[in-house]
Amino acid sequence: MDTMRLGLGGGDLEEAREDKETVLRVEDLHVEVEGRRILHGVNLEIKCGETHVLFGPNGSGKTTLLMAVMGFPRYRVTRGRIFLGEEDITGLPPHERARRGIGIMFQRPPTVRGVSLAQIVALCSRDGVDVEGLAADLNLGDFLSRDVNHGFSGGEIKRSELLQLLAQDPRVVLLDEPESGVDMENLQLVGRAIRKLLQKDLRRRRTRCGLIITHTGYILDYVEADVGHVLCDGAIVCSGNPREQLEGIRRYGFEECARCTR
Amino acid sequence: MHTLREIEERARAAADKPAPYGSDLDLAAYIDEAPERSYVDSLEQLEELGEEELARAGVVKSGRQRSGSFVQIDGSVVHRKALEKGLEILSTREALEKYDWLWGYYWKAVAVDSDKYTAAVEMGPYEGYFMRALPGSRTIYPLQACLYIREPRFVQRVHNIIIAEEGSELHIITGCASEHRIQAGLHLGVSEFYVKKGARITFTMVHNWAEGMDVRPRSGIVVEEGGLFMSNYVVMEPVRSLQLYPTARLVGEGATARFHAILVAQPGSEMDVGSRVILSAPRCSAEIVSRAITKGGYIAARGHIRGEVGGVRAHLECRGLILDERGVIHAVPELEGRAEDVDMSHEAAVGKIAQEEVEYLMARGLSEEEAVSTIVRGFLNVKIEGLPPLLEREMRRMMELSEEKAL
Numbered sequence: 001m002d003t004m005r006l007g008l009g010g011g012d013l014e015e016a017r018e019d020k021e022t023v024l025r026v027e028d029l030h031v032e033v034e035g036r037r038i039l040h041g042v043n044l045e046i047k048c049g050e051t052h053v054l055f056g057p058n059g060s061g062k063t064t065l066l067m068a069v070m071g072f073p074r075y076r077v078t079r080g081r082i083f084l085g086e087e088d089i090t091g092l093p094p095h096e097r098a099r100r101g102i103g104i105m106f107q108r109p110p111t112v113r114g115v116s117l118a119q120i121v122a123l124c125s126r127d128g129v130d131v132e133g134l135a136a137d138l139n140l141g142d143f144l145s146r147d148v149n150h151g152f153s154g155g156e157i158k159r160s161e162l163l164q165l166l167a168q169d170p171r172v173v174l175l176d177e178p179e180s181g182v183d184m185e186n187l188q189l190v191g192r193a194i195r196k197l198l199q200k201d202l203r204r205r206r207t208r209c210g211l212i213i214t215h216t217g218y219i220l221d222y223v224e225a226d227v228g229h230v231l232c233d234g235a236i237v238c239s240g241n242p243r244e245q246l247e248g249i250r251r252y253g254f255e256e257c258a259r260c261t262r
Numbered sequence: 263m264h265t266l267r268e269i270e271e272r273a274r275a276a277a278d279k280p281a282p283y284g285s286d287l288d289l290a291a292y293i294d295e296a297p298e299r300s301y302v303d304s305l306e307q308l309e310e311l312g313e314e315e316l317a318r319a320g321v322v323k324s325g326r327q328r329s330g331s332f333v334q335i336d337g338s339v340v341h342r343k344a345l346e347k348g349l350e351i352l353s354t355r356e357a358l359e360k361y362d363w364l365w366g367y368y369w370k371a372v373a374v375d376s377d378k379y380t381a382a383v384e385m386g387p388y389e390g391y392f393m394r395a396l397p398g399s400r401t402i403y404p405l406q407a408c409l410y411i412r413e414p415r416f417v418q419r420v421h422n423i424i425i426a427e428e429g430s431e432l433h434i435i436t437g438c439a440s441e442h443r444i445q446a447g448l449h450l451g452v453s454e455f456y457v458k459k460g461a462r463i464t465f466t467m468v469h470n471w472a473e474g475m476d477v478r479p480r481s482g483i484v485v486e487e488g489g490l491f492m493s494n495y496v497v498m499e500p501v502r503s504l505q506l507y508p509t510a511r512l513v514g515e516g517a518t519a520r521f522h523a524i525l526v527a528q529p530g531s532e533m534d535v536g537s538r539v540i541l542s543a544p545r546c547s548a549e550i551v552s553r554a555i556t557k558g559g560y561i562a563a564r565g566h567i568r569g570e571v572g573g574v575r576a577h578l579e580c581r582g583l584i585l586d587e588r589g590v591i592h593a594v595p596e597l598e599g600r601a602e603d604v605d606m607s608h609e610a611a612v613g614k615i616a617q618e619e620v621e622y623l624m625a626r627g628l629s630e631e632e633a634v635s636t637i638v639r640g641f642l643n644v645k646i647e648g649l650p651p652l653l654e655r656e657m658r659r660m661m662e663l664s665e666e667k668a669l
């Protein structure tokens with residue numbers, strides 16, 4: 001259906017990439033948190049099928065950007081707009097954005113007592129999702145009956161978040177440091193889950209896209225990214241090849257990164 | 263053994279004695295007369311109460327999956343029947359006539375002069391149930407009991423005696439309810455529980471009163487060696503005032519008491535609900551768990567654990583959620599150690615719903631309302647260990663029924 005609508009039926013794949021539609025567009029975004037200005041003028045455009053990564057020092061505003069895209073009221077947009085496809089979603093509450101296909105993996109999700117992981121997965125599931133199977137894939141079979149995030153280790157939280165996202169199957173996947181605190185073995189599981197979310201192994205044209213925050217870049221060994229952005233002091237200072245950016249940050253640090261645009 | 267005369271005297275002396283908690287009620291404002299209701303041999307013949315009204319009190323009219331039933335409307339016992347061997351159900355008056363030895367249990371777990379309400383039960387015309395599991399008897403299905411108030415301004419006086427003989431198991435589902443349109447009414451319910459050596463009683467109680475009702479249950483429990491008493495108490499519907507503070511005395515080695523309470527106070531409701539356990543033999547253990555939610559009403563959630571000898575373990579957990587700014591939750595957990603080597607702890611927390619949790623669920627596609635309701639249900643979703651599976655299912659069903667209306 002999608003391809004038909006876009007007039008791509010049976011056309012050349014290379015050509016198709018050329019006119020990929022923009023799924024998420026962030027325009028001149030200014031965000032305040034509790035009266036503090038955190039983001040000033042972020043621009044971002046993610047096209048269908050693309051994976052973007054976001055680098056930046058601690059406290060630069062990466063999480064803030066994701067939270068603002070998800071629409072949490074604490075992250076107040078004071079200027080700029082957010083589009084999902086053609087629709088301006090700047091004023092929509094989080095659940096409306098979730099229902100339209102944005103999904104987020106939290107860096108530090110809260111514990112909800114008395115609500116089991118199985119329950120929350122069921123709540124966000126599309127029809128016909130094989131919850132047990134997904135949980136088994138993520139090695140979370142024994143966790144389904146536990147209160148969500150209660151006493152979960154850092155790595156377990158990541159996998160639980162991914163399980164919820166897989167059940168939700170959003171068009172736009174926002175991942176906040178998916179690999180931090182995950183051991184090497186589980187990193188593979190996490191990597192596989194993200195590949196699946198982003199349809200990395202799909203032969204057909206992908207319909208999902210994503211934005212991944214990472215410090216280490218380890219996740220790039222599992223999930224290749226198309227575009228990288230460096231966020232410093234609440235603004236994107238560089239967009240380009242993510243591998244090169246990571247290399248540059250490793251070698252010269254973020255300070256150089258920030259300087260290079262001046 | 264007290265003589266009857268002694269009991270009468272003590273009751274009379276306490277006729278004006280206020281209770282330490284809860285608003286003080288004027289007993290003269292209520293009436294003792296209610297129309298006599300006729301006895302029916304089978305619950306299904308009961309015309310006064312429909313299936314739905316009974317269901318609100320946890321009672322199944324068909325009697326299916328129950329090992330016996332007791333129903334009292336106002337002051338009349340309209341039905342009582344045990345369906346399984348090893349179980350007895352009588353009205354307390356009948357039982358006292360039938361068994362001389364029962365007087366040895368009469369006012370032994372609850373003091374007749376506790377306050378004016380216990381005194382009023384003794385001095386007025388009372389009814390109530392006697393339930394007993396014979397030694398070693400176990401039933402798959404629970405007994406059900408319903409105490410219903412239909413007559414406006416009626417004071418329902420109830421004296422229950424429940425005995426689980428050595429090695430027996432007794433599971434009881436009981437509901438108390440009143441006509442919703444009742445403007446005023448008073449329920450005074452004395453319940454004395456005796457858990458003999460190695461026996462077990464589970465007591466699951468749902469209250470469904472009306473806005474004008476005042477309620478003063480008075481329960482005492484005595485648990486002998488290796489015995490277990492478990493109470494699950496749920497009240498979510500409006501009530502004018504409710505005050506209870508059941509006390510379990512663990513007198514035999516290795517005895518256990520568990521109290522779980524789920525309280526939802528609607529605007530205008532005043533609830534003062536506590537549980538007390540006195541551990542007076544080695545290796546006894548106790549657990550008191552309460553979840554309180556106010557939607558505008560007042561709740562005092564009390565708990566008191568007294569360890570009198572060493573080698574006992576007890577935990578008290580009291581959590582409150584304020585969903586309306588007019589609401590008050592006052593948690594009062596008390597630990598009283600009277601010996602070395604007691605292991606007693608408590609945790610208490612009162613607050614509002616964490617916005618962070620609401621947003622977390624919203625990010626998964628739930629509206630704010632749905633997210634709040636999910637969190638609230640989760641808050642009330644206390645895992646109860648030790649309930650037989652059938653009872654646990656029943657309990658869930660009853661909770662869901664109440665939740666639907668209350669939340």
Ligand SMILES: Nc1ncnc2c1ncn2[C@@H]1O[C@H](COP(=O)(O)OP(=O)(O)OP(=O)(O)O)[C@@H](O)[C@H]1O
Binds near residue numbers: 033034056060062
């Ligand atoms: N609720 C809040 N109240 C006050 N300040 C906040 C709040 N949330 C975020 N901030 C501040 O906003 C700035 C950006 O935070 P953010 O979490 O977006 O950084 P980040 O780039 O994700 O950092 P990290 O790499 O450490 O995760 C920080 O200085 C942070 O302290």
Ligand SMILES: [Mg+2]
Binds near residue numbers: 062064176
């Ligand atoms: Mg962050």
